[in-house]
Amino acid sequence: MRQSMEILAALGKIYGAADMVPVTSVQVAGVSYKTIGDAGLEYLQDMVQKGAKVKVPTFLNPAGMDREQWEALRVPPAFAKKQLEILDTFAEMGIGMTCTCTPYLVGIRPKQSEHIAWSESSAISFANSVLGARTNREGGPSALAAAICGFTPNYGLHLDENRVANLLVKVETELKGTSDFGAMGAYIGEAAKGKTPAFVGVKAASEDRLKSLGASMAAWGSVAIYNMQGITPEWNVVDGAEEITFGARELAETREKIGGDGKPDMVAIGCPHASLSEIEEVAVKVRGKKLATKLWVCTARKTKEAADKAGFTQAIEQAGGNVVADTCMVVCPLEEMGIKHAACNSGKAAKYLTNMFKRKVVYGDVGDIICE
Amino acid sequence: MRVNGRSISKGTGEGEALVSKDAISFFGGIDPKTGIVIDKGHCLEGKCIKGRVLVFPRGKGSTVGSYVLLQLKKNGCAPVAIINEEAEPIIVVGAIISSIPMVDKLEGGAYAKIKDGARVKVDGTSGTAEMEG
Numbered sequence: 001m002r003q004s005m006e007i008l009a010a011l012g013k014i015y016g017a018a019d020m021v022p023v024t025s026v027q028v029a030g031v032s033y034k035t036i037g038d039a040g041l042e043y044l045q046d047m048v049q050k051g052a053k054v055k056v057p058t059f060l061n062p063a064g065m066d067r068e069q070w071e072a073l074r075v076p077p078a079f080a081k082k083q084l085e086i087l088d089t090f091a092e093m094g095i096g097m098t099c100t101c102t103p104y105l106v107g108i109r110p111k112q113s114e115h116i117a118w119s120e121s122s123a124i125s126f127a128n129s130v131l132g133a134r135t136n137r138e139g140g141p142s143a144l145a146a147a148i149c150g151f152t153p154n155y156g157l158h159l160d161e162n163r164v165a166n167l168l169v170k171v172e173t174e175l176k177g178t179s180d181f182g183a184m185g186a187y188i189g190e191a192a193k194g195k196t197p198a199f200v201g202v203k204a205a206s207e208d209r210l211k212s213l214g215a216s217m218a219a220w221g222s223v224a225i226y227n228m229q230g231i232t233p234e235w236n237v238v239d240g241a242e243e244i245t246f247g248a249r250e251l252a253e254t255r256e257k258i259g260g261d262g263k264p265d266m267v268a269i270g271c272p273h274a275s276l277s278e279i280e281e282v283a284v285k286v287r288g289k290k291l292a293t294k295l296w297v298c299t300a301r302k303t304k305e306a307a308d309k310a311g312f313t314q315a316i317e318q319a320g321g322n323v324v325a326d327t328c329m330v331v332c333p334l335e336e337m338g339i340k341h342a343a344c345n346s347g348k349a350a351k352y353l354t355n356m357f358k359r360k361v362v363y364g365d366v367g368d369i370i371c372e
Numbered sequence: 373m374r375v376n377g378r379s380i381s382k383g384t385g386e387g388e389a390l391v392s393k394d395a396i397s398f399f400g401g402i403d404p405k406t407g408i409v410i411d412k413g414h415c416l417e418g419k420c421i422k423g424r425v426l427v428f429p430r431g432k433g434s435t436v437g438s439y440v441l442l443q444l445k446k447n448g449c450a451p452v453a454i455i456n457e458e459a460e461p462i463i464v465v466g467a468i469i470s471s472i473p474m475v476d477k478l479e480g481g482a483y484a485k486i487k488d489g490a491r492v493k494v495d496g497t498s499g500t501a502e503m504e505g
Contacts, residue, residue: 003469007465030435040436042443139435141465
């Protein structure tokens with residue numbers, strides 16, 4: 001507790017926070033053994049030894065593997081052992097094993113203006129932009145400290161003045177599928193250069209597409225909040241904001257830039273974690289077929305349970321695919337599992353998998369990339 | 373000479389300054405078992421930070437770097453104190469969880485005057501640094 005308070009006070013000092021603000025929920029990142037390694041595990045064990053317990057509802061970002069199916073999914077046992085030790089330390093502190101980047105799809109949905117301390121970049125974007133809640137980009141230790149103290153330094157996106165958009169994006173092309181939203185996110189993420197984008201010209205966007213857009217902008221350019229006219233609860237654009245256009249040419253060029261070719265070893269859906277309707281879309285597509293390529297649909301455990309009940313999981317498994325919970329293609333040790341090339345429908349996954357494999361992913365919507 | 377700065381992590385530490393003109397990534401940049409800088413091309417490559425007052429502009433790289441500072445401490449290879457030009461979260465969190473005294477923003481341009489090898493005493497509680505000369 002004392003050390004957590006010291007961390008928050010020091011962060012408040014370097015960011016010029018006037019005070020602390022209570023938070024209603026905390027999302028802790030730095031869960032996968034692939035990310036934090038032995039250094040992180042030892043830190044968490046230290047915290048447990050000191051008796052650390054969380055004060056507010058706190059839940060986890062995805063781990064490095066599915067807690068139940070890891071053996072069947074061929075996760076190396078040495079990795080699994082360490083991953084389970086990490087999860088044990090979090091459970092010991094009273095943290096929920098949600099292991100998802102989409103807490104808002106499994107019942108953790110802060111209201112507009114609610115202060116929270118979340119860690120995963122796409123969840124931060126969704127909470128700030130689509131829900132209108134308020135969170136900075138927390139790191140693993142700062143989120144843990146907020147969970148233990150129940151508050152966070154009051155600076156950045158907790159304050160009205162830092163939530164104003166200053167980059168007006170005129171969308172002048174029709175965005176057809178999730179992969180178009182991901183591509184626009186990649187383009188605007190890079191173009192934003194620290195600015196906050198506000199989109200005009202998007203007529204309709206489902207939550208699934210907004211989650212893809214936000215994830216991609218966060219991955220390609222660390223955008224933590226955006227506005228979309230007529231769609232997001234906040235619409236605050238500064239007078240004289242810089243304007244840019246995203247049209248058919250920009251869309252085509254971005255798709256060209258992020259997508260590669262060749263036969264993938266794996267098709268990975270669910271970055272951010274798939275909603276029930278996204279799992280349904282895959283199930284409908286593959287029902288009664290035999291897939292030629294390994295397929296993972298990554299999701300939250302609670303969403304998977306709903307998919308199990310609806311028969312979607314069964315349809316996907318019968319076709320030879322997997323519905324994978326607790327983890328995703330970005331944080332699990334795919335290289336150690338023999339995967340060298342992947343296909344995806346997510347701008348964020350495209351960025352990370354391309355870095356991981358040193359080869360451009362095959363990029364497209366579910367209908368384009370699932371191979372029979 | 374005693375100068376005021378900003379208190380970041382409490383406690384006092386005294387030792388020989390090891391001055392880096394480059395930012396430091398603890399994750400992947402320093403061997404947690406030995407305290408030796410392994411970052412290729414870094415101005416401190418091959419040097420050992422153990423027991424030194426580590427003076428560097430700021431942290432960079434992965435946030436896992438905070439945890440590496442704790443590993444260094446547990447392995448007895450941590451610096452005795454840290455002085456940054458301007459602190460950022462990776463080093464701030466790392467110093468606090470590892471109980472390494474730390475200050476930043478020294479007044480009067482004192483940061484730039486710290487000489488490599490000089491005897492320096494850091495008081496992280498009061499936010500001051502004392503150095504030879």
